[in-house]
Amino acid sequence: MTTPANPDVPWAKQAATPQPHATQRVRRMVRTLPGWEPLPPGEILVQRHRREA
Secondary structure: OOOOOOOOOHHHOOOOOOOOOOOOOOOOOOOOOOOOOOOOOOOOOOOOOOOOO
């Protein structure tokens, strides 16, 4: 049972056509950051026990 979209009901509107992004969204990991010494305020160092194999 399908009914036509009613312009008075915002949730019944069709999705807009996708627009191309203005910039490329490429995530890059930064691997060369120095370690923090001392740690920044509010940060704690957690060392978990390693499981012996």
